[in-house]
Amino acid sequence: MTTSAPVLPKLIGERVKRREDPRLVRGLGTYVDDLKVTGMRHVAFKRSDIAHGTIRKIDTSAAEKMDGVEAVFTGADIAKILAPMPIGTPFPSPPHYAVAADTVRYAGEPVALVVAADRYVAKDAADAIVVTYDPLPVVVDPEAAMEGKPGVIHKDFPNNLAVALVPSGTGVAPDFSKIDNTAVDKAFAEAEVKISQRMVNHRLVPNAMEPRGVLAHWEPGKETMTIWSSTQNPHILKTMIAAMNGLGQHQVRAIAPEVGGGFGAKINIYAEEYVCSVVSKKLGIPVKWIEDRTEAFVATTHGRDIIGYVDIAARKDGKVLGLKMRLIADIGAYNMLLTAAVPTLTMLMANGTYDIPAIRTTLTEVFTNKTPTDAYRGAGRPEATYFVERAMDMLARELNMDPAELRRKNFIKPNQFPYQTQMGAVYDSGDYEKTLDVALKAANWKGLIAERDKARKEGRLVGLGLAFYVEVCGLGPSSSLPTGGWEHGQVTIERDGRITATTGASPHGQGNETTFAQMLADQFSVPFEHVTILHGDTGIVKQGIGTFGSRSQAVAGTALHLAGAKVKKKMAQFAAAMLEASEDDIVFENGTIGVKGAPAKAKPFAAIAGYAYVPVPLPQGMEPGLSDEAFFEPANNTYPFGCHISMLEIDRETGEPTLVKLIAVDDAGNLINPLIVEGQIHGGLAQGIGQAMIEEAVYNDEGQLMTGSFMDYAMPRATDFPRFEMASTVTPTPVNPFGAKGVGEAGTLGSTPCIVSAAVDALSPFGVKHIDMMLRPEKLWKIINGGGRS
């Protein structure tokens, strides 16, 4: 007899549609701004409209008199109840008051706040606060800033050096006690070809669809703080809020409800989160602050902003002998949670996918009077990729070599993995040449070259770009993260056989409710619909770190799988008792639990679950119930990679660039849900192409953000792109059981260098060798008309 029940499909590797989307696209998601707590008041911040100055006087009298205003706090008031904000990196850092106490250092820095009955009154009252400043010299250019010009922003940091020249690479002792330049100097002395180029990886505004928001609720009776926030990492938020409020962690519950995107900018724990918590505690009432878009442009951390002086040395046959990268990061006015660490990832990944014998990188981080930077999708790795790939492209052009063949010649070979880089990373696995070949075939590289050459003969400005990337993902062992590098998962089989699982990864667009459910449904052989993933609430999710660094699947997914394995073992023991069989013979199959070779004995999954909760009789030595947890800490990061190819055409009359083709071949190891993976790559590509072509945060000499709204800061739209052509290769990682590497940031890595290289190729008839992003039409028009070459 064969069973008539439908066979459950295996879900890992399937293109399952995101279960999050039906509620999100219908407007049924609950975000911080949707939440109301009885007695809640509203906070609005008065922000500095100048970039640098001392506060001479703050007049809050008009604001205090307004109907509906409950309280006004200046920076001095807040300093009495809140210590300067901590950072999450081991670098020295100047005091950073959540609300400026005596000096403002960027336009947008909070100087006072109002607590009022509604948002409108709060905003009116904040507007009524009058601040008088004594202006100080405004530091905008990071390279001038390094010489203390035109002023110094933090008195204990002469020449504005937040991090003064950290070296890394060949011949540098891990504790920097010894720097031996012999190998690097020799490589450059022996080189037949050398390329030198200053490149700017410019500043960006993250612009999540949902701006930030906080609702803090101190309950004086219970002595507990509940804080809802649009954050990527509620558990870190809980830790920090407890510490800064003098509370135990048991007294704080942090909740990230629906979060409308973060892109790294919602990792940081912000002034507004600390301030709302201490104000709620001080006043004994719940308070809410919702960031508006104008604030978001200046009050949420920015991304990138690194200058790279890149030198590459090679033989005439294309073999790269040496690489130098002198990095200068403009981090803005303050160190935030991870600010100082982000550019160190640029150093770590400086050699990209290449086996380069001698490398020297140095990093200097500089304060300027701008919004602070922090992680932004890719966080340090797109910068590394951009610098090394642009240098490789310039080298290929100098040697008149095919850019693909130059890369092939210098790749780390498959038999070299695990590969210890000169920069201190251990690449887990890779087969770069295979991916290159798939990309060349998918793009029809030779055909594209013929197409470009034909267009060129017709007088059109068409160019091709190719870039290879490797990134560090799946962060990471605890040695690489001050928070700890593990993740936590708990799996509970409910009495009715439904599965509820919690994860410490707090998604904000990644689709973990879908992918993790796919995994667990397969693990227990139950329907997808029977598995629910809970996240984002420290009152429900016992422990966690958060979602960043493309770590959810590799780390949190594994934790859930390990928790699931523990529960599954216990469930098998209950089944063995009920079915009078050996535990080793128990099989989970198609929504049932049965005995190997005796299909008729199989019981529904729910029946065994029910038995575990009403265990009559209770099998000897067992506890009732089916719930268990696991922490997973990977032994290493993962190193996904890929190859992106683009074709770009530039309008000869106007300089307007049009992206004609983009081919992305990505290797993220094994994929749980290729549909979600493609969506992640699409989003990353949009941000990378956006940076290359239309997005740029521009400050003027007064430290004012000139691109402070969507009228002047271009967010990419679907109409800005061609249809992306995508393919993948699969090189599993050995560091987790799924062999999954992570993919959330990948799209931002290959896209910027491949597009800029295509633009340089298109304009190569005019003798141009490098063009800094973004590709403004006017900039390209100038090159076409004989100016602006570099």
Place this chain on the structure above:
Amino acid sequence: MIPVAFDYQRATSVDDAIAKLTASGGKAIAGGHSLVPLMKLRLSEPGTLVDISKIPGLSGVKEAGGKIEIGATTTHAEIAGSKLLRDKCPILAEAAAEIGDPQVRNRGTIGGSLAHADPASDLPAVAIALDADIQIKGRSGARTVKAAAFFRGFYDVDLAAGELIVAVHVTPVRSAAYAKLHQRASHYAIVGAAVALDVKGGVIQSARVGLTGATTHAIRLAGVEKALAGKKADGVAAAVASAAGEAGDLNADLHASADYRKAMIPVFVKRAVERALARG
């Protein structure tokens, strides 16, 4: 992004709107896609908004007596989708389709766009090229102003307090086209050129040219119009070469220098002429 407090009144007719505007000293609002962003930035703080968007008969595209009348509260999306305009006066539909994004086109109106007169908005140039009659009503009655005279300066139009644009009348021209260099964030025009031609046997008999984005307000390029008269396709490039000089002082901003705009003016005037010629 929170405006100051304001009163809101809904007008039921044009006369009612004029009375309410006069009594309150407020501002008219239709789609709100020019005014509301300024209010949210607290750059505009009207005490009263008089909503004219629901006034019966103020919206729609219709043909009468050889002219096309477009009601003041007709949205950009309605203009872009109008079969009448696409058949008989495609420049208007084409320009409206390039404004902003779908949300802006679904809410923004032709009357609002012309009255607001952003230096980089598209429709003023088109109205000039079509020699549109702008129908205005106020307390003292109705009057008509030619588009080229309506735009006077930086956000300055020939519209007195308490007056409303009620409609735009154009004589339909098929051989007319609009070409613009998009500012990639706002999709306003860095330079936008609108050209309407009278063409016989491939020869331009006469031309009207409107330019936006380049100067403080949309302007007519009468010198270029003269130069284009009598030209065939092969004479267009030379005829438009003087366009930038005629425009006078040029805007310069984050997105484009004056030099770049200067170079782009003849490019986009030429493109508009070529497209208009292609329409026969």
